[in-house]
Amino acid sequence: MSKPQSTADRRAERAAARRRRDRRGFAIAATSTVVVLGGLAALILTSSGWSEVKDTFFNWEVFKQSFPDVLEAFWFDVRMFVVVEVVVLVLGLAVALVRTTTAPALFPVRLLALGYVDVFRGIPTLLLVYLIGFGIPALELSGLPTSAVVLGGAALALSYGAYVSEVYRAGIVSVHRGQRDAARAIGLTEGQALRHVILPQAVRRVGPPLLNDFISLQKDIVLISVLGVAGEAFRVAQIDAASDFNYTPLIAAAICFLAITIPLARIVDRLSVGTGGVAR
Numbered sequence: 328m329s330k331p332q333s334t335a336d337r338r339a340e341r342a343a344a345r346r347r348r349d350r351r352g353f354a355i356a357a358t359s360t361v362v363v364l365g366g367l368a369a370l371i372l373t374s375s376g377w378s379e380v381k382d383t384f385f386n387w388e389v390f391k392q393s394f395p396d397v398l399e400a401f402w403f404d405v406r407m408f409v410v411v412e413v414v415v416l417v418l419g420l421a422v423a424l425v426r427t428t429t430a431p432a433l434f435p436v437r438l439l440a441l442g443y444v445d446v447f448r449g450i451p452t453l454l455l456v457y458l459i460g461f462g463i464p465a466l467e468l469s470g471l472p473t474s475a476v477v478l479g480g481a482a483l484a485l486s487y488g489a490y491v492s493e494v495y496r497a498g499i500v501s502v503h504r505g506q507r508d509a510a511r512a513i514g515l516t517e518g519q520a521l522r523h524v525i526l527p528q529a530v531r532r533v534g535p536p537l538l539n540d541f542i543s544l545q546k547d548i549v550l551i552s553v554l555g556v557a558g559e560a561f562r563v564a565q566i567d568a569a570s571d572f573n574y575t576p577l578i579a580a581a582i583c584f585l586a587i588t589i590p591l592a593r594i595v596d597r598l599s600v601g602t603g604g605v606a607r
Contacts, residue, residue: 385575418488418491419495456479494533498529545591
């Protein structure tokens with residue numbers, strides 16, 4: 328008669344079974360990945376037009392020549408992104424707070440905030456850059472900025488501010504009403520309850536969606552190039568490509584953006600799992 332297994336033996340057996348299952352799953356995943364990627368690579372590399380595409384988009388000599396200029400211009404994009412993002416966060420939070428207030432006297436302000444969100448979410452960002460970038464200077468009003476960088480940044484801030492305000496508002500509304508009531512019950516004012524109880528929970532919940540908006544904004548910085556901003560990465564790559572109709576500089580610009588957007592995307596994934604939220 329066989330001896331009954333101890334608890335430790337059963338745990339070791341289950342752990343060994345999990346390891347075997349994990350190794351088998353990894354082997355299957357690795358094999359399928361190699362097959363799929365290898366098939367795609369073979370399909371592309373054996374196509375009749377690959378040599379022309381390689382020379383036009385992936386020319387190493389052109390890449391080495393253009394990349395330093397594109398990288399230098401990309402730092403302008405990064406600085407522009409940081410400034411615009413700060414404005415977006417402040418503007419979005421202000422609009423969200425206005426939209427969630429219930430004070431009757433602030434109804435006209437809530438109506439204006441609603442109109443702002445509806446209008447600027449409904450206009451394509453590129454069209455908004457054109458309207459503000461070329462429309463404001465055409466008014467010829469004294470005191471208004473005429474710099475393409477300032478106007479392009481303002482257009483992006485207004486567009487993304489509308490989206491971010493809805494993200495903030497969703498986070499504020501998601502906090503249970505009982506939290507606010509409990510804060511008021513212990514003597515906090517409405518403003519103190521919002522600052523110390525509601526907003527900390529709301530901001531923590533909307534972290535992944537906000538980071539998704541950051542990623543989109545980082546890419547959309549290139550839209551200001553339509554206003555003739557010379558120091559922007561896409562514009563520099565475009566000028567280099569136009570000189571000999573070789574588009575490798577555009578690939579260099581794409582690599583610069585991927586160096587930021589891919590790590591940010593992975594951070595969004597980890598935050599989504601950690602907070603139990605769903606990234607937009």
